[in-house]
Amino acid sequence: MTKVLLAGATGYLGGYILNELINRNYDLRVVVRSPSKLSPEEVKKIEILEAQVTEAESIINCCQDVDIVISTLGITRQKDGFKYIDVDYQANKNLLDEALKHGVKKFIYISVFKGRELRDLKICEAKELFVDELKQAQLEHCIIRPNGFFSDMAEFFHMAQKGRIFLFGDGEFKVNPIHGKDLAVVCVDAVKNNEKEIEVGGPEILSQNEIASIAFDVAGNEKKITYIPEWLIKISLFLLRTFTFQKFYGPIELFLTVLSQDMVAPAMGDFTLREFYMNLK
Template identity: 60%
Template sequence: MGVYIAKELQQRSCFFKAIARNPEKLEQNGIKANEMLKAKLTDPDSIKECCKGIDIVISTVGITKQKDGLTYMDVDYQANMNLLKEAKKSGVKKFIYISVLNGEKLRNLKICDAKELFVEQLKQSGMNYCIVRPNGFFSDMSEFFKMAKKGRIYLFGKGKFKANPIHGEDLASFCVDAIDKPDTEVEIGGPETLTQNEIASIAFEVLGNKPKITHIPDWIRIAILKLVRSLTGSKVYGPVEFFMTVMAMDMLAPEYGKHNLKEYFTKLNSANA
């Protein structure tokens, strides 16, 4: 998500400083920040005075896929706390944080608990803030496309749960707009509300294949969750429990943006051709 934010700032000719573990990734995407700091937010010493001369902080910090042996508390909570401390010390005017839709209702999930702990600290910091709550990304929907390429998509229940995931470009535009808006907490989704069955059908349509969808009884999902939680540590089951939980509920937020899922799947198909 950080790449999309940087691209949006660059397109608007904003002065911005980027903090990244791998600056090369930004450069590979054609991004040239006015200032670049190679650092790990989990290491407070590496980001000392990183916010000096900065008015606005936009944090996309969070674990998407488990790596480096770090936990959600290490990254989604503590790394953001390290950044918040620097922001306060340097007199930053506003802190924009990208969290997750329904995070406050899903505190039983490791990822959501870590994010919400930080949200609580941000709200109590005395700093102007905006918490942005997207309901899911197009990149998450790529799992549907991967299954479709293998010939069959598996869904829990009847596939009738709805979502309107958002493209990273649309979310980046929204977050940069939030700099000048008074909102302190906003929910956001993409412009298209679809059932899981409809998402699956779009994936097969793009591939030019007849839809093959298997609906798995929800009790199996619950059993798998219990099994994974009992047999593995949080570093393994964290992503699994989040995915399997949100797949069994509606994830709806106000519609925003211009990108649609068929366009995204078409690009995935072209890239993998």
């Protein structure tokens, strides 16, 4: 039976991948720092290794008898003092070293759509540094490059509930965000297919104005939008990078950058943003 090691199982995407792997009856080991975030049903079906992946010595032999590693490790909203280079790069590098030591066949890694073009952002710099190492390594790899997750689109819905949404430019930049459940299918399919790099977004291509309309409609509030001009975004980015620390400006520079351009990836999956917002009510 194919044995999979999943790193990141307590996160948004990792949780969906965990369930997809369980449903497909894979032999599973997860490496997590907080096992209490796993559900009792999940705990019964998997082997759990409690470890801090940023410390190489804490994951020694984690890949013993493992065929496939899937990692969703990365900083999104965590504010625990680590930098992107510590997690998105180094923690994944620690895992890769263990995978190579134990003859793992394939390493599946979650980067970001347009990650190479956006390398000047701190998060993409760290992620793509790991991608470079993974591509050189003596094992099979698959790099998944997803567009924004529905989890991040929740912010628009929360703004709609409060009565006003802030958009960038004229609100006509387009994006096709993806639900974690749809993306998990793509990640687990990668265990068996031969693609080395997969760009993926959700089934609907929406402008920010359309996203705002859906959010107001589901929230049941009158549509009120404030448009932030692009010059103000550029000045804000400059000030943030100059006067604040990376752990503060990192997520903001990513958010501002991806919302200031079209982000349309090959479309997959079924879940619509409207369904997602309905579930947030």
